[in-house]
Each structure stands twice: as structure tokens, then as C-alpha cells.
Amino acid sequence: MNASPGRKPRRNSPRILFLRFGYFLERELMAAFALTGADVTAFWPEREAAPGAQGYVTSLLERIQAHRPDTLLSINFLGGDLEGPLMDLLNKLRLTFATWFVDSPELFLHGRSHLTSTRSVLFCCDPDARTKLEPMGFDNVHHLPLAADSTRVDLEAPIATSGTTLPVSFVGSNWVDKLGRTLCNFNFPRGLLRHYRSAGWALAQGDYQSDTLSCLQKRYPKFATAVAPLSASDRRGALHLACWEANRAYRQHCVSRLAPFNATIVGDRHWQRQLGPLASQFSLHPAIGYYTPDLPRLYRASTINFACSSTQMPGAVTQRAFDVPAAGGFLLTDRRRQMDELFEPDVESACYDTPEDIPEAVARWSKDTTRARAVTRAARKRIAAEHTYVHRVRRMIDILCAQ
Numbered sequence: 545m546n547a548s549p550g551r552k553p554r555r556n557s558p559r560i561l562f563l564r565f566g567y568f569l570e571r572e573l574m575a576a577f578a579l580t581g582a583d584v585t586a587f588w589p590e591r592e593a594a595p596g597a598q599g600y601v602t603s604l605l606e607r608i609q610a611h612r613p614d615t616l617l618s619i620n621f622l623g624g625d626l627e628g629p630l631m632d633l634l635n636k637l638r639l640t641f642a643t644w645f646v647d648s649p650e651l652f653l654h655g656r657s658h659l660t661s662t663r664s665v666l667f668c669c670d671p672d673a674r675t676k677l678e679p680m681g682f683d684n685v686h687h688l689p690l691a692a693d694s695t696r697v698d699l700e701a702p703i704a705t706s707g708t709t710l711p712v713s714f715v716g717s718n719w720v721d722k723l724g725r726t727l728c729n730f731n732f733p734r735g736l737l738r739h740y741r742s743a744g745w746a747l748a749q750g751d752y753q754s755d756t757l758s759c760l761q762k763r764y765p766k767f768a769t770a771v772a773p774l775s776a777s778d779r780r781g782a783l784h785l786a787c788w789e790a791n792r793a794y795r796q797h798c799v800s801r802l803a804p805f806n807a808t809i810v811g812d813r814h815w816q817r818q819l820g821p822l823a824s825q826f827s828l829h830p831a832i833g834y835y836t837p838d839l840p841r842l843y844r845a846s847t848i849n850f851a852c853s854s855t856q857m858p859g860a861v862t863q864r865a866f867d868v869p870a871a872g873g874f875l876l877t878d879r880r881r882q883m884d885e886l887f888e889p890d891v892e893s894a895c896y897d898t899p900e901d902i903p904e905a906v907a908r909w910s911k912d913t914t915r916a917r918a919v920t921r922a923a924r925k926r927i928a929a930e931h932t933y934v935h936r937v938r939r940m941i942d943i944l945c946a947q
Contacts, residue, residue: 720812877895
């Protein structure tokens with residue numbers, strides 16, 4: 545494995561208590577912290593805390609007293625949404641609360657400007673996070689992109705020159721289940737329900753750097769008007785609804801362009817219905833677990849690994865931008881501002897600009913496999929040098945030390 549050897553804790557490295565909920569990236573961060581020698585202890589609220597909000601705070605306080613951390617860390621603000629009780633405790637103890645948003649931060653912080661604190665540190669993979677969060681009063685915001693887990697793949701292994709068995713593959717859900725859960729969890733007014741599909745399609749129409757609600761006020765004001773009188777919690781739910789519908793519509797629009805290429809879709813049960821008559825032109829496969837060895841094998845077995853990004857972070861790349869080349873596979877994805885900042889265009893990355901460009905791009909890269917392998921090699925070299933979770937954790941620690 546291409547993993548850095550462990551090293552002793554740095555002299556000024558903060559002691560971190562990591563709030564774990566079994567969420568995406570938690571195990572990657574724990575592995576990266578171990579490789580840097582950081583002093584990190586995990587606290588599992590759902591396993592270790594007493595029931596209820598007060599039980600959580602009491603159990604957390606006991607762990608804080610035992611571990612004496614400088615910083616509490618979570619993913620996507622998990623464990624921080626108790627708001628008053630938790631923030632009061634942290635302010636009293638003069639502890640930093642750091643969170644890394646691996647999704648759009650406004651989906652979690654909209655309507656929570658009262659949680660702004662000089663003791664909060666927000667890391668965001670969304671390159672537009674500062675623009676979105678500063679108007680809410682959050683000013684300690686730091687850009688921290690996603691990366692590759694160097695403990696799961698060998699970044700120095702040779703790239704296979706032959707042997708791919710799938711012409712094109714796409715790995716991902718179609719967002720139908722997330723849409724359904726959001727609709728079940730909120731009692732949205734009829735006026736909002738009449739407009740959320742059109743609002744989602746409006747969001748899917750390209751880049752925007754403002755917050756989502758401001759974008760909707762310009763592109764589809766009827767939805768923004770329906771959201772305005774809702775409670776803060778329901779407004780966050782409505783933003784989720786619009787974003788999930790945007791993702792569903794955009795993903796279906798992009799993936800359907802793969803119909804002429806005998807593509808394989810690895811995802812949920814809804815793809816058959818979502819693709820309609822086009823489904824017969826695809827090979828549909830059940831989802832593969834993210835942490836199983838089958839997924840890197842799929843990336844290497846595909847001539848083209850196709851990806852399309854989320855619409856709630858239109859400037860950001862997805863986890864696939866790192867995982868696929870790290871595993872030795874070739875990635876074709878939609879162009880995002882962050883992609884061109886992290887990888888040299890057309891040398892370390894291959895992108896299509898619009899959904900209409902997908903058929904031509906797939907056909908071109910399918911024929912030029914020599915160049916595709918060169919892109920994969922260059923991307924993986926860049927990842928090893930700059931874009932592993934060890935790099936991200938070191939950056940995080942540097943920022944926390946400076947607080």
C-alpha cells in the first residue's frame with residue numbers, strides 16, 4: 545500500500561474527540577489521523593450516550609473530562625445539531641467545534657445563524673461555501689476538498705494496459721429513495737409540492753455560486769415564495785427536496801445519454817423505471833458496497849467510468865474524481881470549477897461540458913484508450929502527491945493549531 549508510515553504526535557497538534565455516527569468518510573479520517581500520529585479518540589453517541597438530548601450532553605461531558613480534547617470534530621455537523629445545550633457546553637469549556645461538510649453546508653446550517661461562534665471551525669469541500677455561509681454569520685470557513693484513501697489502494701501499482709470487460713459503467717443511485725424520505729419526513733404545503741419538480745429542474749440548469757435559495761429566487765421564484773413562510777427546519781427540508789429532485793433530474797438526463805454504448809449501471813432498483821423505454825439498452829446491476837473490494841475492481845474493469853456531479857454543489861467534484869483514478873480506472877465526468885483547480889484539464893482529467901456532449905466524449909475516449917491510460921496515470925500521480933486524506937488531515941490540523 546502507498547501509505548505514509550505512522551509518526552509521533554506533533555508537538556502542537558490538537559487533541560481531538562471525533563464524534564462518530566458511521567457516516568461517509570469517518571473511517572477514512574480515522575485512518576489518516578493514525579498515519580499522521582494525531583491524538584484522536586472516537587466517541588460513538590448512538591452506542592455510548594444515554595438516551596435523549598440531556599443524556600447525550602452528559603455522556604459527552606464525561607468523555608471530554610476523560611480525554612480532555614482541544615477540539616470536537618464531526619462530519620456534516622452531526623452531533624452539533626442539539627444547538628443550544630451543546631454550544632453552551634463548548635463555550636463554557638472553551639472547546640473548538642470543528643466540522644467537515646462533505647455535502648453543501650447550507651443544507652445543514654440554513655436558519656441556524658444563531659450558532660455562529662468564534663469557537664466553530666467549518667471545513668467544506670464545496671468551493672463556494674464561504675460565499676454561502678458568510679451572509680449567515682459563519683466566517684471561520686475553510687475550503688477542504690475530498691480526496692483519496694491511500695490505505696485502500698496502491699497508488700504506485702501499474703495501470704493495466706488491457707483486460708477491461710465493460711465498455712462504460714456508472715455507479716450511483718438515482719435519488720428516488722432520498723426524495724421519498726424527504727417527502728415522508730416533512731409535511732410540506734401543497735403550494736410547495738406543486739413546484740418542487742420545476743424548482744429542481746431550474747437548479748439543474750448549470751453553475752451558480754450563490755446559496756441555493758437565492759438561486760431559486762432568480763430561476764424559479766414560485767418555489768422560493770412557497771418556502772419563505774416555513775419554519776427554519778421546514779425550509780431546510782424544502783432545500784433538500786429541491787436539491788434531491790435536481791440531482792435526480794440531472795443524473796437521469798446525463799445517464800440516459802449512455803444508451804448507445806451498452807453501459808452498465810450499478811445502482812438501486814429504481815433505474816429500470818427512471819430510464820423507461822431506454823432501460824433495455826442498459827445492463828442494470830445491484831449496488832456494490834462502497835467499502836468492498838469489488839468497487840475498485842469495477843473501476844479497473846471499465847473502459848470508461850462515467851460520473852456526474854451533484855447540483856447542490858455545482859462547483860465541486862465528487863468522491864469518484866479521486867477514487868476511480870486511485871484504483872487505476874479511467875474517469876469521464878462533468879466539468880466543474882474545482883476539477884480544473886485540482887487536476888490539469890485534459891492531462892490529469894477528462895471532462896464533458898454539457899449533457900449534450902456526452903455521446904461524443906464517450907465515443908472519443910473509448911477509441912483512444914492509450915491517451916485514457918495516460919490521463920489515469922497522471923491523475924493518480926497528482927493524487928499521491930497532493931490529494932490523499934493524509935494531506936487533508938494535515939491541512940486540518942494546521943488550521944486547528946492556528947485557532
